[in-house]
Amino acid sequence: MSGNLLSIGKSGLFAAQAGLSTTGHNIANANVAGYNRQTVVQSTAPMMETGVGFIGTGTQIDQIKRYSDEFLNTQVRNAQASKSGLDSYYSQISQIDNMLADQTAGLSPSLQSFFKGVQDMAANRGSVPSRQSMLSSADTLATRFQALDSRLGEIREGINSTIESSITTINSYASQIADLNEKIGTFASAMQRAPNDLLDKRDQLVMELNTQVKATVRPGDNGSLTVSIGSGQPLVVGQRAFELAATKSPTDLTRLEVGYVTGSKVSVLGENALSGGTLGGALEFRSKTLDPAQSALGKVAIGLAFEFNQQHKLGLDQNGAPGGDFFSLAPAYVGKNINNASTSTTKVEAVVSNPAALADSDFKVEFDGTDYQVIRLSDNQKTAYTGAGAAQTIYGVDFKITGTAAKEDNFLVRPTIGGAANFNVLVKDVAGIAAAAPIATSAPVGNTGTAKISEGKVDANFLGGAPALPVTLSFDKASGNLTGFPAGTVRVVDSTGAASTVPSGSVQFKAGSTYTFGGISVTMSGAPGDGDTFKIASNGGGIGDTRNIGLLGDLQTKNIFNNGTATLQSSYAQLVSTVGNKTREVQVNGQAGEALLTQAQAAAQDVSGVNLDEEATNLIKYQQAYQAAGKVMQIAGSIFDTLLSIGR
Structure with a gap:
């Protein structure tokens, strides 16, 4: 009987000792990230039949239980991936927001100063100081465009660095998770028990992986975890870790993309394939904010250069020569896919020809085996190219495609992304500013009536179809007609705005x-x-005549973009507003994401977190159990000694 009592005390002693060790382990690791509290699970030892009933034989330890709720852990991982993505997005977009809206570093002050210089020149009859001031303000504007674009370029390079560092970190986590899968599987196979501390370490690695990219976790064989990212690409399967790689975009070698490594092949994942985490946030920022912002800035530059040049060519400079291009007009960026067939000789050229018709989108030119298709990437709208080697205008861009291609050969076309970087002043001499109008009107002092003729204006048709000058118009009172117009037709717009086109020989006054x-x-x-x-x-000359420079000044308020509904200033203001609103949206979502993460972590900690007060109570409980079990063993020893003394 004493032997049974001794065994019972021993089992209780071992159970209390395990409880003390486990409680101490919880206390020691209370501040370790990812640690889940553990507890000893006991059960009654097998009972013993005595003939008069069953007598207990003590207790036994069934397992050291680890408290972890996978449902709550999944919520924490998803919340962590979302918050990290928003934090990454906000850290980048806030730089653009501050830069564009800055009253000194932004574009608006330089744009206003430039047009003020144009208007001052018109008001001062084109004096040399006013011409120099206007030219200086143009240089300042060009410098501002280039500086803004350069800063956006630096941010773009920063995204490339973020992609590289995130991929390195993700690959490291994947390798460590695969190693832990192997170790955990070995313990599970050999001992039919999962090593709790290794499980904690693996779960923490998966949590840290979600700070870089959103990962989906599913249970695998033999206690392992299968981790996938993006649209289902496996990152860890059992003991095998797959890798990501930073690879250059096939259509833009300065742009890093995320590649998925399978054997010796690297497949480029789409811009939207990865979400969440630092990597997903950086990719989303680049595609949804950085690219559109740089294109929108370039659009303003190209629109200004195009319209200013068009009007400048309609004037005369101080030497009496027709004006030329005042600003450089950047061609579209065209990126040939490096995977195009080696036999392809296709060449794609593109340049903006109508700012009002520009679509806020990039394009893909693809050969489908029969025709070239121009695909608007914002909505995948296709337009067939039928120019047969000549320019064809599509969405305000002149596309010219020559050469031969193989099926699926493609090119990336970004119409305005280089507009700001390549915005330069071409006129270097103040005498080269075409401030004067190319025509002059007059009426003899001998005219008997009160009729007057305006100074006159010219439009783009004047450059290619100007009539032989001078033209003298005469009024015939009998017929009420003006005669002397060149052969052809004359467009007449009366004082009410009604327009008509009539033969040049029958134009009524x-x-x-x-x-x-x-x-x-x-x-x-x-x-x-x-x-x-x-x-x-x-x-006769361009000195003292500022009619054309006045028209150039009017471009400040001309509706140039969006089908003739937006000015230069309003288009830039739209860019600032879009970036500002998105910045605020990301900031608010980030704050909400942080609150959601805190709530999810709190819920998970309620299950798995270590409560030091509770553990202190458990210490006292297990201490008392240990002392009581020791007392049982002491009593059993006393009984055994008594039995031995009787035998003497």
């Missing part, structure tokens, strides 16, 4: 009407006398 022919427009007012004449001649 109406006070307040504007007459357009050969790219020239003049407005007539008053009442002409019979035989009164009005002369339209070439301008």
